[in-house]
Amino acid sequence: MTSMTAVVKASAGPGAELEQVEIPEAKGKDVLVEVAASSICGTDVHIFDWNDWARAHIHPPRVFGHEMSGRIVAVGEEVRGLAPGDFIAAETHVVDGTCPQCRRGLYHLCENPRLLGVDRDGSFARYVLLPAENCWRNAPGLSPEVAALQEPFGNAVHAATAGPLKDAAVAIFGAGPIGLCAVGIARAEGAAAVFVVEPNPFRRELAERMGAAAVFGPSDRTAEELRRANGGLGLDVALEMSGHPSAVEQGLLSLHHGAWMSLLGIGDRPVTLDLNDLVVTKSVTLHGIFGRRVWDTWERTSRYLSTGAVDVRALITHRFALSDFQEAMAQMKSGRSGKVVLLPDGGQSSPKGGSP
Numbered sequence: 001m002t003s004m005t006a007v008v009k010a011s012a013g014p015g016a017e018l019e020q021v022e023i024p025e026a027k028g029k030d031v032l033v034e035v036a037a038s039s040i041c042g043t044d045v046h047i048f049d050w051n052d053w054a055r056a057h058i059h060p061p062r063v064f065g066h067e068m069s070g071r072i073v074a075v076g077e078e079v080r081g082l083a084p085g086d087f088i089a090a091e092t093h094v095v096d097g098t099c100p101q102c103r104r105g106l107y108h109l110c111e112n113p114r115l116l117g118v119d120r121d122g123s124f125a126r127y128v129l130l131p132a133e134n135c136w137r138n139a140p141g142l143s144p145e146v147a148a149l150q151e152p153f154g155n156a157v158h159a160a161t162a163g164p165l166k167d168a169a170v171a172i173f174g175a176g177p178i179g180l181c182a183v184g185i186a187r188a189e190g191a192a193a194v195f196v197v198e199p200n201p202f203r204r205e206l207a208e209r210m211g212a213a214a215v216f217g218p219s220d221r222t223a224e225e226l227r228r229a230n231g232g233l234g235l236d237v238a239l240e241m242s243g244h245p246s247a248v249e250q251g252l253l254s255l256h257h258g259a260w261m262s263l264l265g266i267g268d269r270p271v272t273l274d275l276n277d278l279v280v281t282k283s284v285t286l287h288g289i290f291g292r293r294v295w296d297t298w299e300r301t302s303r304y305l306s307t308g309a310v311d312v313r314a315l316i317t318h319r320f321a322l323s324d325f326q327e328a329m330a331q332m333k334s335g336r337s338g339k340v341v342l343l344p345d346g347g348q349s350s351p352k353g354g355s356p
Contacts, residue, residue, distance in 0.1 A: 005344075006063045006125035007325050014050045018325060021063065024121070024129040026074040031082055031132050033090075036144035038068040038123040039316075040332045040340045041152065042176065047118075048329055057118055065124030065342070066092040066117035069138060069147035079132045088135040089150045090123070091298065092116040093291055108158075108291040124322065126344050136298050139306035145316050145341045146305060149177075152339075153312065154292035154301045156181035159239055159262040161300065162287040165189035169235045171226050172196045173251050174242030174265055175203040175215075177315055177339050182239050183210040184310035195226055195235075197247065202336045209314045218246065223253035235259060243267030252278040260285040315339050321346040 001023065008019045026032040047054045047064050058064075069089045075082055082088075095102050095110035102110050116122050121129070138147045160182045170186045172179050175198035186194045187210075196207040196215045204215045214229050216222060226235060234256025240248055243265030251261055252273065261284060273279070279286065292298065304310040317338040320328035325342065332340045 004126035005322060006121075007065065007322070009047055009058060009060050009062045009064055011060050012050065012055070012058075014048070016048050016064070016325070016329075018323065021121075021125070023127050026076045026079075026129065028076040029078045029132050030076045030129050031072050031079055031135060032074040033068075033070040033088065033128050033130055033135075034073045035068055035070040035123050035126060035128055035344050036087075037070075037148040038065045038322075038342045038344075039145070039148050039152075040065075040328060040342065041067055044117070044124075045329070045332060062118070063121035063125050063128075064117040065122040066090070066115065067148050067151045068123035068128065069142075069144045069150075070123075070128070072135070073127070075132070082132050082135060086135070087138045087147070088130075089138055089147050090116060090128075090130055091134045091136060091292065091294055092151055093294075094120065094131055094134060095294075107294040108297075124325065124342060126322075136295070136302075139302045142305060144343075145319070145339075146312060148341065149181075149312055149315070149339060150298065150301050150305065151292070152178050153181045153305065153310075154297045155264060155289070156185055157300050157304070158292050158297050159241070159264040159287070159289040160185040161189070162262045162289065163237065163260040163285065165191045165237065167192050168237050169230045169233070170194045170237040170239065171235050171251060171254055172207075172212075172239045172241060173218075173247040174198060174240070174244075175200070175207045176241060178264065179239070179241035180206055180210050180315050180338065181310070181312060182241065183207055183212050184312065185304065186237075186239075187211045188304060188309040191237075193230065195229055197222055197226075197250070200335050203338070206314065206317075206338055218244075218250070220246070220250075222250040226250075226254040237261070239264070241265045245269065245271040249273060249278070252282075252284065255282065255284055257282045258284070260287065262287045262289050264289040316341055319343055
């Protein structure tokens with residue numbers, strides 16, 4: 001067998017197609033992985049829709065997809081420490097290893113990253129080629145679907161653990177999958193209360209299932225509502241996962257003096273703020289969050305998931321065969337899903353999730 005089925009962004013425009021492409025060969029320091037599960041990310045939706053970001057970053061043809069798990073089937077001649085049969089997930093930022101940030105060990109801040117499914121072919125396929133150094137050995141007992149979620153879960157870990165959470169009142173703005181993961185992380189870290197702000201009713205329900213103390217729809221009074229829910233006090237932590245300008249402002253308004261905030265969401269337009277009143281004179285600490293710390297975040301992620309400290313199974317709301325990609329993408333864009341997972345060996349839509 002020399003070819004495989006893959007989801008390909010074949011041309012510069014909306015949509016994507018199932019095509020037969022050549023199976024890559026593991027050479028040098030690369031490994032060939034048979035994909036067990038690959039979940040759809042917001043980035044994949046951008047590529048499918050061909051928005052401004054995709055037009056600037058994608059050069060068709062490109063197999064996309066990056067949140068994945070699978071088993072190694074072949075290794076290059078220079079690979080050490082990995083072997084066929086190893087069950088792995090992928091760190092999706094392929095770094096140059098030579099820029100100043102990489103030399104400092106800050107690989108997540110590499111100045112010249114090549115992203116899986118963006119700059120190199122990704123995981124919406126039967127097989128994917130990965131650098132051996134980007135493979136994370138999964139903890140025993142993780143299902144393929146949960147193992148694939150470690151990449152976005154790691155974003156939530158990076159954002160949520162940028163400061164202390166124990167006994168904190170926490171507000172999470174945006175209940176997409178990363179925001180929903182952050183609910184579980186904050187609870188696992190001993191937060192006193194976790195509040196969620198989200199416009200989508202389906203995802204507000206998921207936030208409640210993940211253990212949010214109260215869930216709100218966004219408004220220009222969100223900060224006031226959050227303070228009231230916290231007994232009239234300002235909050236200790238805000239985790240901004242949406243990138244929406246009003247969410248950033250309301251998050252800062254909700255905080256007390258000396259609190260901290262993580263900014264993970266990337267918005268479609270610039271944010272204008274009164275930094276004097278919202279940040280400087282309140283001595284609020286802001287953390288800009290990108291990717292995952294390699295490999296510190298992965299170690300934390302593995303502990304949360306393998307020990308059961310955070311259960312993400314409720315977030316996996318739909319499973320589809322890779323061949324049903326168009327239906328899976330439509331479900332992802334419907335607003336009535338959590339994580340949508342593609343299974344190369346075939347899958348079944350599961351509206352209420354279920355055991356992985």
